[in-house]
Amino acid sequence: MSDQDDDIILADLDDDELVQQMFDDLYDGLKEEIEESVHILLERGWAPYRILTEALVGGMTIVGKDFRDGILFVPEVLLAANAMKGGMAILKPLLAETGAPRVGKMVIGTVKGDIHDIGKNLVGMMMEGAGFEVVDLGINNAVEKYLEALEAEQPDILGMSALLTTTMPYMKVVIDTLVEQGKRDEYIVLVGGAPLNEEFGKAIGADAYCRDAAVAVETAKDFMARKHNRLAAG
């Protein structure tokens, strides 16, 4: 942790050191360094899935924890996610080719009337950082838009975000419609947004309220594990 090794040559590091260095580089949002390291690990014969889980997801988990604990804030997380994205862009086609296991799939969007997509984007990025496939519907989604996407994408999880007192009740409109159509139990519904809380999430019929992007990832993983257990048991 001294400053004397300013000029680290990434290719000179052994695998363990390089992964540790990638944790640092993700934390600092250094996209080019992450891309270079991903290439180095690929050249060394690492499977794309191993790079994703051990290096990128590992590094983003640290970012997520410090975000959750109020040590990092949105600007730093955006930079980290951007660096992660650089690495993912290299890995994505390779992951598809190699038939790597799927963590889960999420459809996410802010509800009608709400353009505050910063939190939603963070959740999307952190979910991708955790290995999930994310379909982002963007902002201002009416109930029809959510239903169409659920039909087309068949995700495991529906994520809804609202930042305003004037838009948060709309989440209930979407959930009520799912219930009416008998589809509610097909999806894990996670909700988030600054004015929300646990009790609100429960009252509108969501599976969980997620305080921030890091909690969203933890909650999603937890529900996916339960879903797998249920399928295995059934």
Added chain:
Amino acid sequence: MTNAFTKMLATRDWILADGATGTNLFNMGLQSGDAPEMWNDQHPDRIKRLYTEAVDAGSDLFLTNSFGGNAARLKLHGAQGRARELSRISAEIGRDVADRYDRPVIVAGSVGPTGEIMAPMGALTHELAVEIFHEQAEGLKEGGADVLWLETISAPEEYKAAAEAFKLADMPWCGTMSFDTAGRTMMGVTSSDMAAMVEKLGNPPLAYGANCGVGASDLLRTILGFVAQGSERPIIAKGNAGIPKYHDGHIHYDGTPDLMADYAVLARDAGATIIGGCCGTMPEHLSKMRAALESRPRGPRPTLDQITEALGGFSSGGDGTGDDTAAPRRPRRRRA
């Protein structure tokens, strides 16, 4: 420069601002997801009622129904071309209401965030942000607002862009940020960061402070954070009436009128001059706040313990000021 607002600031010990806009409009039938600003045009009678109820409950100052009235926000509803017009109408209705009273009532032209992330992290450039804020400012000015009122800001870049825009409109202004993430704004700004930033602006606000966020206790901790910086600039406290709960299809905030009365007095004693509510603060809260400010004598500055005792616990252990200035936890092997 003197106007009705600066005169009030100079002569009064405290000023009671208003409460919620969204929560009140919901109760009048606003549908979730719809733009409240459309009602300026479609239901001016309801907006007039919104303002009137606040003033009747004791508010010296109220915010216009223009929080989302900038082009970036109205774009959602296909109304990006109506930012100036809808903002102007919101202030015209406000002017009309304010001038009916025989005591001074201030019309504060509400300006909310664009909802976008500013460059280089996001797509919104400084120039475009200034243009968006300037357009809305001109509308509010035309409609007769006494002062512009920037609120619920998270990013210092956006606060600075608005300051520049308000100078172009040649209007006095106030501006608050929302400290909703472990005592900081979403972008990580602490109360002491904001106090320092405000003093460095080329066009500083007449008053600055905090609004919305997470409940009344957190907001007062933020006020104490401003005061600790020793600025002489008047401070604004506009906290939510508790935490939102969902009851029978309606959002209800759990802070009672009596709790908000205690909050108002504590806010004054903590050093705030302009005191109001935000989400969930209804006319019955404002009446109690007014009565408490008028009847209870000024007390010593409250401690954090006294605040939590009266209003409930904080949402986070620290708020990033004083001993809580967090450093990255990871030991670094290389500097960026």
